[in-house]
Amino acid sequence: MITTSCNESKTIEKTEKPRKVSEVDMSSNDVVHLSAVDGTYDNWENFLEKNRGKVVYLDIWASWCGPCKAQFPHAKKLKEKFAGKEVVFAYISIDQAEERWKQGIQQYDINEYSFHAKNYPKASLFQKNDVSRIPRYMLFDKNGRLVDNNAARPSQPSLETTINSFLAL
Numbered sequence: 001m002i003t004t005s006c007n008e009s010k011t012i013e014k015t016e017k018p019r020k021v022s023e024v025d026m027s028s029n030d031v032v033h034l035s036a037v038d039g040t041y042d043n044w045e046n047f048l049e050k051n052r053g054k055v056v057y058l059d060i061w062a063s064w065c066g067p068c069k070a071q072f073p074h075a076k077k078l079k080e081k082f083a084g085k086e087v088v089f090a091y092i093s094i095d096q097a098e099e100r101w102k103q104g105i106q107q108y109d110i111n112e113y114s115f116h117a118k119n120y121p122k123a124s125l126f127q128k129n130d131v132s133r134i135p136r137y138m139l140f141d142k143n144g145r146l147v148d149n150n151a152a153r154p155s156q157p158s159l160e161t162t163i164n165s166f167l168a169l
Contacts, residue, residue: 021118032123034092034115037102042115044125047090048144054086055166056140057151057159060117060131062095063104068135072108074154086142087163088113094120094134141166 018040026033032044048056059075061068079089090113093101098116105114120126129138129149137151139162147166152159 026118029119029122029127030124032092032120032125033118035098035118036115037105037111044092044123045144047113047115048140051088052144053142054088055142055163056088056090056144057163058138058140059089059091059154060094060134060136060138061091061104062093062134063100064095065134069104069108071135071154072110076109078154078160081160082163085167087167091115092117139163139166142169 020039021033021035021041022039024033024041031046034042034044034047036042059068059071061071063069075089082089091105091110093104093114093116095101095104095116101116105111117123117126121131125131129146135153137153138146139148139151141147148162152162
């Protein structure tokens with residue numbers, strides 16, 4: 001149960017079984033609606049909550065974006081450096097064609113924590129942070145707070161230092 005004010009509380013039920021995208025009302029743009037490769041639904045805010053206690057590095061990309069694809073080998077090396085640490089590397093594709101996204105995640109081996117945005121560019125995360133160009137990277141602290149809405153690219157040496165500084169907190 002969640003208390004929303006002194007006089008009101010809401011009960012939020014957690015479903016054990018993942019929901020299919022087709023079963024979810026995605027009319028709100030307050031959250032980023034996501035589909036996973038298996039067709040299950042999530043939203044970005046829920047993803048952050050599930051990864052509370054970890055630093056989350058978000059890569060917003062598309063299959064047609066050359067600079068996005070050029071960063072994937074660097075991201076893979078960075079993920080290897082942080083293996084076993086409390087860091088999650090997540091990917092949100094803004095491809096219009098979901099099939100192109102699925103091909104891209106297979107080609108670039110970014111299956112883990114890879115999602116397709118169902119409400120780009122209307123979702124509040126994209127609007128509030130002016131996500132109109134890609135690649136775009138964001139860094140979230142262990143509490144799920146956005147700490148850098150224009151984080152360094154995986155190829156930039158400063159990113160490793162930045163992630164380590166948030167791990168130390």
